Amino acid sequence: QVQLVESGGGLVQPGGSLRLSCAASGSIASIDIISWYRQAPGKQRDYVAALASSGTTNYVNSVKGRFTIARDNAKNTVYLQMNSLKPEDTAVYYCNARLSTTGTPWRIDDYWGQGTQVTVSS
Numbered sequence: 162q163v164q165l166v167e168s169g170g171g172l173v174q175p176g177g178s179l180r181l182s183c184a185a186s187g188s189i190a191s192i193d194i195i196s197w198y199r200q201a202p203g204k205q206r207d208y209v210a211a212l213a214s215s216g217t218t219n220y221v222n223s224v225k226g227r228f229t230i231a232r233d234n235a236k237n238t239v240y241l242q243m244n245s246l247k248p249e250d251t252a253v254y255y256c257n258a259r260l261s262t263t264g265t266p267w268r269i270d271d272y273w274g275q276g277t278q279v280t281v282s283s
Contacts, residue, residue, distance in 0.1 A: 163187035163272050165256045170277030173246055177281070181241040183256030183274060190266040193259040195239045197230065199252035199279075206255065212239060224250075246281045253278050 169181040183195065196211040210220045210230040218230055229242040239256065256274040261267070 163189060163258075163260065163262060165258055165272055165274035167254065167256050167274040167277040170254060170279045172280045172282065174283050175246060175248060175281055177246050178242070178244045179246065179279060181243065181254055181256075181277060181279070183239045183241075183258075185237045185239075185258055185260070185272075188263040189237070190261040190263045192237075193261075193269055195230075195232065195259075196257045197239075197241045198255045198257055199250075200255065200276075201252040204252075209254070210241060243279070246279075248281045251279060251281050 164186050166184045167181060169179060171179060173179050192214060194211055194213045197209040198206050199209050200206040208221055209224055210228055212218050212230045212232055220228060227245045232239045253276040255276045258272045259269050260272065261269055
């Protein structure tokens with residue numbers, strides 16, 4: 162079993178910062194890519210940022226220069242540092258991991274966390 166647990170969401174004023182965490186645990190063999198997505202009320206879930214096992218990062222244009230994705234390998238945790246937050250960043254943020262488990266190391270599957278709410282409002 163694999164678990165992804167997000168934390169760090171909350172209410173912040175425009176221009177403020179938050180750091181989200183995604184802790185992965187369980188029978189993980191290797192992690193290919195960890196990504197962050199977000200879903201605003203009444204909208205589809207959208208891609209935000211990704212960090213590959215190679216260290217390559219990628220961001221959606223709307224967050225470039227404001228958000229940073231980073232990983233602590235020792236803790237199997239990925240962070241999303243969000244600065245200069247805007248009201249349009251308000252959403253539930255989800256962590257996604259493409260990984261293989263020790264039981265089936267040849268197979269890559271997608272796993273999702275439960276989400277953490279980020280609200281940017283004055």
